[in-house]
Amino acid sequence: MSPDPMRTTNDKSRIAEFIDAASRLIAEKGYDRTSVRDIAQAINLTSGTMFYHFKTKDDLLEAVIKKGVDDGFQLMTEALRRAESGSLARFLALVTAHIGVVHGDLRHVHHVWLREWDRLPKEARVRLRPLAEQYRELLDNLLFALAQDGHIKADPATVRHLLLPALNWTTAWATLPDQHSRTLLAEQICAATLNQTVDTLRSLLRKETEVSRAAFLSGNSLTD
Amino acid sequence: MSPDPMRTTNDKSRIAEFIDAASRLIAEKGYDRTSVRDIAQAINLTSGTMFYHFKTKDDLLEAVIKKGVDDGFQLMTEALRRAESGSLARFLALVTAHIGVVHGDLRHVHHVWLREWDRLPKEARVRLRPLAEQYRELLDNLLFALAQDGHIKADPATVRHLLLPALNWTTAWATLPDQHSRTLLAEQICAATLNQTVDTLRSLLRKETEVSRAAFLSGNSLTD
């Protein structure tokens, strides 16, 4: 369609290369200790080239964190879309997706988001904050549903304040290379959030699925 | 006793002044963006003076974090010493103390500990790590006791991974100037950890106190 698709693709991938290299180096050494020279060198370019694609070094940092916010939110909403309808299943799906994001291909980007957010210029924080808040709402709605279904007795907002930092900090103490180990940790954390054993959580999940399918088959799922 | 007590006191307080000023500035702007000039100027000195008291800037950072580790651990063990004997009461005491530390006079020092730990030279991390681990053990023992008393059904280690980051990150979303508001938040977090309402937690605490006092009066506290 585009008259010059390759040009566009190359431009995009150069910028993406910078974002990728920057996220790795900044995650490892910190923003202030990572020079523009370091980042450019990592993709066999020189510092001058970075200033052609980004106006300032801060703009590159903002691009890295924006990628984390955008991609992360997209992955989590997709996971919820694929999940069953019960509140427990949806909760486990969201927690699993969250762990998948911070331990997966986006882990460096997410690490930078978490660690260097305060180093962003105030204007950049103002731009990105609303996007970041979307996810908080997603989680809040889910925790509220869990409370209504009787799985959470504590204040949902406090539970969120327990859960969110814990999920983000799993990278500090756990290395989870494969999907299986991530699913396992997600179950452990969901269980701990409800103060139940993993076995109990699984049996509650089975029960929930049966009930919601029965309700669906009898046509009551929308009238309840 | 000392032949020149004032001299010694002045030396100590100069170093303490540097640590205090450094903790405030580093907590606000980050380690790499806080220059030795900034820190010295904050206490009406010049950068050369800092290098008389500390060999390098990194040594000053280590001193700041060491103060956080030492004072924090001391405050928490003291709180446990004053606490009742029941696992629930001791748990609440520890959580209250933790919140008191990160929101109290030491808050800047603790903030630096949390945010700049990775910026420490590896040797400094090796020196401080064992001290920092002491607190983890304290918390682990307490969570194990809670599990034995039936208050925690989930895996204690996972509960610790939920609780610790949450406590440290309360400063990111809550401002707690007075002791009352800190106690309140501590109760909320303890309740959420057990997945109970605050009211239920309070009634469990009352029950625990009654039982342990009755056991104490009947002389069974040591033979159970």
Next chain:
DNA sequence: GTCTATAGTTTGATAGAC
């Protein structure tokens, strides 16, 4: 102990050739 002065690096950013 504290100061001034400065050495020696490194950094973000720009200009202009190609």
Next chain:
DNA sequence: GTCTATCAAACTATAGAC
């Protein structure tokens, strides 16, 4: 688009006067 060359402004750390 990418490179080279370079500027101006920081920074940590040291030396030596007081």
